[in-house]
Amino acid sequence: MSGRVTIVIAAILCITAMTLLYSSASEKETGTPADKRIARGKQLVIEGNCDYCHTPLVETNEGLVPDMKRRLSGHPRDAEIPRLPANEIGSPEWIEFLGTLDTTEWAGPWGLVFAKNITPDPETGIGKWTEEIFVETIRTGRHIDLKRDVLPPMPRQDYGKLGDEDLKSIFAYLMTVAPVRNAVPKPVPLPGKKSGE
Structure with a gap:
């Protein structure tokens, strides 16, 4: 019984290690x-x-x-x-x-x-x-x-x-999107106010 438990634990550890290695390699591959x-x-x-x-x-x-x-x-x-x-x-x-x-x-x-x-x-x-x-x-x-x-x-x-x-x-x-030349109009304030009030 203890041999089976050892094998199961070893298998779990191997799978965990492989998963960690794979995910760390995937992160490196993503950029x-x-x-x-x-x-x-x-x-x-x-x-x-x-x-x-x-x-x-x-x-x-x-x-x-x-x-x-x-x-x-x-x-x-x-x-x-x-x-x-x-x-x-x-x-x-x-x-x-x-x-x-x-x-x-x-x-x-x-x-x-x-x-x-x-x-x-x-x-x-x-x-x-x-x-x-x-x-x-x-x-x-x-x-x-x-x-x-x-x-x-x-x-x-x-x-x-x-x-x-x-x-x-x-x-x-x-900074990676396509630059578009477009001068946006300035804000129009309410009558009697300055822009930004």
Whole structure:
């Protein structure tokens, strides 16, 4: 009986050792630490639904779909800028999507805002940003390059709770997407207010 127990224990130990060796070899085969960081960033961008606000929609036979040629490029520069809904201005509760064909424009007590181009385009996106600038912008809620607050509906407070490694992973992934040249319009403040108030 004790011989059988010894054989069973030895078999379990061998299987465990082989599993550990195989999984460690698989991890090595899946890529470098940079590849893993980018993969984690991609997962966070998808799970965080960044495309919902930052990717314009395009009308197709199947209805509105994300325009992957302009993925994460923010509000299209050539789109008509809607008027603020005068009947709702001043209500502290209102927020609405005003898009004609996309969700890249929003209105609320802060005024009319447009989703930022978060592609690595160096002129109109975040291509000149460093990892440190990206993390600092999300943590503090201040646009380093624009010298103003990150405006709603960007869930900056939620993203600000992510760990540094996750924020760095998001930035690493964003630097791998196709750069799209698209200068997003500036926010339109409510009458009598400055942008960012």
